[in-house]
Amino acid sequence: MSDPMEEIRASYFVECEELLESLQDGLQQMDDGHDDSETINVVFRAVHSIKGGAGAFGLDDLVKFAHRFETAMDEVRAGRFVPDSAAIKLFFQCADILADLVRAARDDAVIPESITNPVLDTLDEMVGTSEEVEEEIEFAPMVLNLDLGGGGASGLPDLPGLPALSGLPDLPGLPDLPGLPDLPGLPELDSALPLPPASPAGQTDNSGNQLNHFRILFSPENSLYSSGNEPLYLLRALRDLGEIKVRCDTSTLPGLGDLNPENGYLSWIIELSTEENQTTVREVFEFVDGLCDLDIATADDTALIAENAVAPQPELTVTAEPDTSAARLPDLVPEIADILPDVTPEPEVAPALDKEPEPMDTSTAEYDAQSAAGAQSSAKATPTQPRATVRVDLERIDRLVNLVGELVINQAMLSQSVAETSLPQNSPVQTGLEEFLQLTRDIQESVMMIRAQPIKSLFQRMSRIVRESSAMLGKDVRLFTDGENTEVDKTVIERLADPLTHMIRNAVDHGLESTADRIATGKEPVGHVTLTANHRSGRIVIDVTDDGAGINREKVRQIAINKELIAADAQLSDTDIDNLLFLPGFSTADKVSNLSGRGVGMDVVKSAILGLGGRISISSVEGKGTTFSISLPLTLAVLDGMVVQVAGETLVVPLNAIIETLTLTEDDLRALGPQTHVVQIRGGFDPLLDLGAELGYRAPKDSYIGDIVLLIGQEDGKRAALVVDAIEDQRQVVIKGLEASYGRVAGIAAATILGDGQIALILDPVDLVSEATGRTRVPPKHLSIAG
Amino acid sequence: MTDNTKKSDTATELLSFLVGGQDYSVDIMSVREIRGSAKATSLPHAPPFVRGVINLRGTVLPLIDLAARLGLETGQDTDRNVIIVVDLGERTVGLMVDAVSDILAIPEEDMQAPPDMAADETHNFVSALTIVDGRMIRILDLNAIMPDQNEEAA
Numbered sequence: 044m045s046d047p048m049e050e051i052r053a054s055y056f057v058e059c060e061e062l063l064e065s066l067q068d069g070l071q072q073m074d075d076g077h078d079d080s081e082t083i084n085v086v087f088r089a090v091h092s093i094k095g096g097a098g099a100f101g102l103d104d105l106v107k108f109a110h111r112f113e114t115a116m117d118e119v120r121a122g123r124f125v126p127d128s129a130a131i132k133l134f135f136q137c138a139d140i141l142a143d144l145v146r147a148a149r150d151d152a153v154i155p156e157s158i159t160n161p162v163l164d165t166l167d168e169m170v171g172t173s174e175e176v177e178e179e180i181e182f183a184p185m186v187l188n189l190d191l192g193g194g195g196a197s198g199l200p201d202l203p204g205l206p207a208l209s210g211l212p213d214l215p216g217l218p219d220l221p222g223l224p225d226l227p228g229l230p231e232l233d234s235a236l237p238l239p240p241a242s243p244a245g246q247t248d249n250s251g252n253q254l255n256h257f258r259i260l261f262s263p264e265n266s267l268y269s270s271g272n273e274p275l276y277l278l279r280a281l282r283d284l285g286e287i288k289v290r291c292d293t294s295t296l297p298g299l300g301d302l303n304p305e306n307g308y309l310s311w312i313i314e315l316s317t318e319e320n321q322t323t324v325r326e327v328f329e330f331v332d333g334l335c336d337l338d339i340a341t342a343d344d345t346a347l348i349a350e351n352a353v354a355p356q357p358e359l360t361v362t363a364e365p366d367t368s369a370a371r372l373p374d375l376v377p378e379i380a381d382i383l384p385d386v387t388p389e390p391e392v393a394p395a396l397d398k399e400p401e402p403m404d405t406s407t408a409e410y411d412a413q414s415a416a417g418a419q420s421s422a423k424a425t426p427t428q429p430r431a432t433v434r435v436d437l438e439r440i441d442r443l444v445n446l447v448g449e450l451v452i453n454q455a456m457l458s459q460s461v462a463e464t465s466l467p468q469n470s471p472v473q474t475g476l477e478e479f480l481q482l483t484r485d486i487q488e489s490v491m492m493i494r495a496q497p498i499k500s501l502f503q504r505m506s507r508i509v510r511e512s513s514a515m516l517g518k519d520v521r522l523f524t525d526g527e528n529t530e531v532d533k534t535v536i537e538r539l540a541d542p543l544t545h546m547i548r549n550a551v552d553h554g555l556e557s558t559a560d561r562i563a564t565g566k567e568p569v570g571h572v573t574l575t576a577n578h579r580s581g582r583i584v585i586d587v588t589d590d591g592a593g594i595n596r597e598k599v600r601q602i603a604i605n606k607e608l609i610a611a612d613a614q615l616s617d618t619d620i621d622n623l624l625f626l627p628g629f630s631t632a633d634k635v636s637n638l639s640g641r642g643v644g645m646d647v648v649k650s651a652i653l654g655l656g657g658r659i660s661i662s663s664v665e666g667k668g669t670t671f672s673i674s675l676p677l678t679l680a681v682l683d684g685m686v687v688q689v690a691g692e693t694l695v696v697p698l699n700a701i702i703e704t705l706t707l708t709e710d711d712l713r714a715l716g717p718q719t720h721v722v723q724i725r726g727g728f729d730p731l732l733d734l735g736a737e738l739g740y741r742a743p744k745d746s747y748i749g750d751i752v753l754l755i756g757q758e759d760g761k762r763a764a765l766v767v768d769a770i771e772d773q774r775q776v777v778i779k780g781l782e783a784s785y786g787r788v789a790g791i792a793a794a795t796i797l798g799d800g801q802i803a804l805i806l807d808p809v810d811l812v813s814e815a816t817g818r819t820r821v822p823p824k825h826l827s828i829a830g
Numbered sequence: 831m832t833d834n835t836k837k838s839d840t841a842t843e844l845l846s847f848l849v850g851g852q853d854y855s856v857d858i859m860s861v862r863e864i865r866g867s868a869k870a871t872s873l874p875h876a877p878p879f880v881r882g883v884i885n886l887r888g889t890v891l892p893l894i895d896l897a898a899r900l901g902l903e904t905g906q907d908t909d910r911n912v913i914i915v916v917d918l919g920e921r922t923v924g925l926m927v928d929a930v931s932d933i934l935a936i937p938e939e940d941m942q943a944p945p946d947m948a949a950d951e952t953h954n955f956v957s958a959l960t961i962v963d964g965r966m967i968r969i970l971d972l973n974a975i976m977p978d979q980n981e982e983a984a
Contacts, residue, residue: 738874802871
């Protein structure tokens with residue numbers, strides 16, 4: 044396959060992801076009780092667009108599934124089927140399968156029909172659509188009925204094939220349309236319409252927007268073309284205003300022999316539904332004022348509806364480029380086929396013919412002969428103006444992030460050398476440097492923002508996990524999400540997916556009681572799992588909360604004793620017991636379920652979160668539920684740190700871990716054992732750790748009096764005092780991973796490059812402290828964390 | 831040695847250097863650059879032959895004291911120490927050596943497998959031997975130099 048095709052394919056799949064997201068959104072809204080037509084339309088359009096693209100790439104499985112799903116959604120949209128919650132659940136399931144199919148198509152994988160078919164059958168059964176009918180429609184020829192200008196078909200004597208075409212016998216929704224006895228001829232309609240009143244008649248559509256309907260007659264004069272204007276652009280401009288239906292009146296088109304290529308023969312009848320007022324509409328034609336016959340009228344409701352009903356028949360739907368249509372209709376309209384190639388080179392008429400497909404193509408492409416109504420509103424898809432975004436290769440952003448990282452290092456180097464020249468404090472160099480510093484920070488933040496994206500996509504995946512796992516366990520569970528627009532670094536989102544999936548499954552499986560138990564304890568039978576994200580002091584905090592039974596601490600304790608994870612007589616606080624859940628090999632489920640409880644659980648979650656520089660904690664109230672709280676750094680690229688000296692080495696301690704710094708006096712220090720000390724700070728005793736000794740840089744000192752300590756706080760409220768030799772600076776540092784080049788080092792989070800070009804290690808205080816306390820429990824050899 | 835099939839009829843180019851007073855060499859294709867010594871930031875809990883990490887234009891580069899790794903006598907550090915930056919698969923490391931000697935082109939047939947003998951530590955790191963001007967040159971197996979993840983994590 045050629046490259047450009049690959050590219051288009053790739054961008055189709057990217058679009059699919061977006062469409063699937065809006066599909067999820069829409070279904071969620073429907074589930075929440077918003078069943079307005081706009082929401083249903085969003086869902087319909089998402090499925091429809093996926094199908095459309097899939098058809099173009101020959102992804103038959105996807106087309107087949109999407110088609111039947113779409114059919115069902117169409118029933119909903121048409122109001123013939125009102126979905127209840129069970130139906131919406133099924134729709135969700137369909138959306139999930141659709142997502143799987145899209146991904147399978149992308150990866151050239153195949154999803155067996157045994158998975159898709161049962162769901163589809165249920166769907167058909169529920170909605171009451173039968174496959175056969177739809178299938179037939181599916182393969183109905185693309186609509187190619189040329190416009191006859193309303194009732195003016197006879198005006199085109201040299202298009203002999205047309206009457207037959209307009210019959211389109213195999214459109215079930217349409218058969219009686221051509222026969223409409225009171226099909227209003229165009230002229231009558233026009234005269235029946237009121238001329239532009241001062242204030243356009245407004246009406247409210249389903250979505251609640253005030254819509255004005257206009258009927259515009261636009262007949263360019265020859266001078267319009269000769270002055271270089273292009274009706275296509277005008278039509279496009281109109282399309283941007285709102286929903287548009289364009290008919291081209293070709294009735295004045297003479298036979299080929301009489302055709303003067305310098306003249307324009309076409310005029311357009313445009314129906315526009317827009318929120319704009321008439322002045323705005325008129326402004327579109329500002330530049331061709333006097334070069335055309337223009338009549339803008341407010342279409343009144345009834346006329347519009349009448350038009351709509353008739354729409355498929357008289358609507359001009361010349362499909363593609365002129366030559367394509369010529370190729371498709373060789374025997375039907377031989378004359379046109381002859382005309383078009385001839386005419387194309389001519390500047391005046393050619394653009395006029397050329398443009399026809401343009402405003403129409405959306406409606407044509409969307410028009411898949413489902414029903415008149417279907418075609419009608421799918422054309423609506425056009426004017427929704429998306430927020431301007433750019434798709435950028437992640438690699439490019441990463442390169443930029445790296446470069447900015449270098450810039451920060453460079454800036455630090457520069458500051459350092461300027462500081463060494465001992466310039467006066469207020470010299471222009473110093474002020475300039477400060478501004479430079481500010482700018483670098485700004486640039487860095489902006490670059491980080493590029494990488495950041497809403498956590499929503501992750502939450503949507505989780506809602507699927509909840510649906511699937513609750514279905515599997517036969518529990519009735521609802522997922523509530525909050526803060527899904529919280530922005531987090533893309534890498535964090537990606538690496539959070541697995542641990543979060545596990546936590547959600549845990550919440551559904553272990554956290555929530557069975558429905559019977561819930562009823563027995565007087566709770567609402569539907570279990571609630573809540574997923575929230577928010578920013579808290581430079582970190583993102585994600586909470587997974589269930590309203591289940593809470594942690595049965597006695598049971599947890601018993602299991603831990605049985606598995607010899609703790610001593611039988613160990614004195615443990617509630618928090619200690621909760622934290623037992625994070626021990627490797629711990630599993631509380633009485634029976635191993637399919638979902639979780641295979642013994643690899645929360646410990647894996649915990650190490651994944653730690654790997655992201657995050658922390659995880661539990662709070663649980665018996666009978667009320669459990670909350671798992673993950674706190675993560677916003678970005679994995681920079682951090683604010685305190686630069687300290689220990690045993691001749693420079694280290695960086697993350698600033699957010701430091702509660703305070705102090706100099707030890709004799710009174711602060713208490714010996715606990717021969718080698719161990721505690722520090723008495725504000726009434727509390729905290730273990731004293733010599734950083735130099737912990738990292739193996741030097742032997743423990745005899746006395747720490749007069750030394751500087753950093754008081755380190757952990758998420759769970761535990762504290763420790765780290766002895767350092769000197770505090771040098773406080774600055775933002777760029778994180779350089781050690782894992783890729785060397786491997787994981789206990790107590791060290793990463794490395795960074797200082798202003799003098801030297802590498803400094805970034806401490807992971809919590810890891811260090813737990814390492815150290817772990818070591819005291821198991822004296823001879825400390826346990827390794829990394830695998 | 832690494833893959834030589836493509837150039838079996840041509841000679842392999844080797845970069846030879848001195849470590850602990852002995853002649854060693856590596857395939858020049860795996861050498862990225864040679865640079866002067868730099869002060870390494872030591873890593874806690876690292877094996878003795880890992881000097882630490884150095885900054886190679888913004889990349890964190892582990893520095894290996896090759897003499898210590900090979901179990902040779904380590905001379906004292908001087909400014910004349912040289913760091914050879916080599917690619918080991920997806921990782922890049924710096925090897926600290928005494929001095930770089932020469933670039934040699936050795937035909938395939940002049941390279942011998944090291945004889946089987948009671949393996950001391952060094953033996954594992956030598957993939958082939960060759961003689962140049964009466965000096966025996968050991969060709970290093972670079973993949974054996976860097977300990978695998980599990981070994982060093984403990």
